[in-house]
Amino acid sequence: MSNHFDLSGRVAVITGAARGIGLATAERLADAGADIAIVDMDEPAALAAAQSIEKRGKKAIACAIDLTDEHAVIDMTDEVCAKLGGYDILVCAAGIVGRNAFGWDTSVEEWRKVLDVNLTALWLCNREALRPMRKQNRGRIVNIASIAGKEGNPKLGPYSASKAGVIGMTKSLAKEVADTDIRINSVAPAVIQTPMLDQVSQETIDYMVSKIPVGRTGTTAEVAALVHYLASDECGFSTGACFDISGGRATY
Numbered sequence: 710m711s712n713h714f715d716l717s718g719r720v721a722v723i724t725g726a727a728r729g730i731g732l733a734t735a736e737r738l739a740d741a742g743a744d745i746a747i748v749d750m751d752e753p754a755a756l757a758a759a760q761s762i763e764k765r766g767k768k769a770i771a772c773a774i775d776l777t778d779e780h781a782v783i784d785m786t787d788e789v790c791a792k793l794g795g796y797d798i799l800v801c802a803a804g805i806v807g808r809n810a811f812g813w814d815t816s817v818e819e820w821r822k823v824l825d826v827n828l829t830a831l832w833l834c835n836r837e838a839l840r841p842m843r844k845q846n847r848g849r850i851v852n853i854a855s856i857a858g859k860e861g862n863p864k865l866g867p868y869s870a871s872k873a874g875v876i877g878m879t880k881s882l883a884k885e886v887a888d889t890d891i892r893i894n895s896v897a898p899a900v901i902q903t904p905m906l907d908q909v910s911q912e913t914i915d916y917m918v919s920k921i922p923v924g925r926t927g928t929t930a931e932v933a934a935l936v937h938y939l940a941s942d943e944c945g946f947s948t949g950a951c952f953d954i955s956g957g958r959a960t961y
């Protein structure tokens with residue numbers, strides 16, 4: 710028996726897969742045998758990512774949509790089923806940080822934007838993925854949260870709140886389908902070296918690294934390896950859980 714978490718014949722949808730954690734996850738799941746839908750609003754980067762997956766010998770499509778558009782998410786779900794012949798795995802990695810600001814300097818628009826992308830759009834992707842998954846009574850969903858959702862990072866209030874929401878929503882939805890072979894878990898990384906860090910001030914990055922006992926940032930490959938397990942059939946008895954990948958920062 711293989712011990713490589715074989716995903717042959719599976720279709721995996723990965724949001725935010727044009728770069729960073731999403732792209733590393735797409736590459737890892739493709740190498741494990743899955744066909745891939747790259748979902749990202751950055752169309753040129755999404756197309757390039759899909760081409761790079763095809764070069765690895767797997768089918769890939771690029772869906773260039775804004776995930777905050779409900780109808781676009783519904784259509785994307787149908788497109789994946791039609792073009793790739795199924796829908797087995799969803800990994801939600803799309804996200805934004807929002808402006809670094811004290812809570813008292815944050816506008817309602819800034820608050821809503823981050824909550825809309827990081828929480829509402831993620832829930833929407835989960836809701837739509839459950840249409841095909843509930844029909845086949847099987848599926849795996851992995852939602853990328855953040856250590857910020859457990860501990861709260863200063864000057865990242867909307868981001869921290871959105872990620873706490875992802876952890877809670879994941880627990881709730883997971884219980885609703887626990888009597889099927891659908892498993893829904895979240896992952897809480899500490900700071901990982903990706904283009905997202907371009908949106909974060911050096912002061913905030915230094916603060917975050919200073920909190921990590923391992924003393925460094927994580928890599929996208931390390932996150933992809935954890936997601937790979939959670940996306941596999943072998944992940945059968947964990948659901949609604951939040952998996953730590955924080956170099957020892959998390960205290961619970």
Ligand SMILES: NC(=O)c1ccc[n+]([C@@H]2O[C@H](COP(=O)([O-])OP(=O)(O)OC[C@H]3O[C@@H](n4cnc5c(N)ncnc54)[C@H](O)[C@@H]3O)[C@@H](O)[C@H]2O)c1
Pocket residue numbers: 724725726727728729730731748749750751774775776777801802803804805826830853854855856897898899900901902903904905906
């Ligand atoms: N990098 C880190 O240190 C870190 C730490 C903890 C959690 N995370 C989380 O991991 C996930 C991936 O982070 P990353 O560092 O790879 O980010 P990234 O900025 O490198 O990539 C995010 C991708 O999401 C896409 N995206 C954003 N909003 C979208 C929308 N409305 N519709 C469609 N696509 C959209 C972007 O185009 C981009 O390609 C995020 O949810 C992030 O919050 C990252």
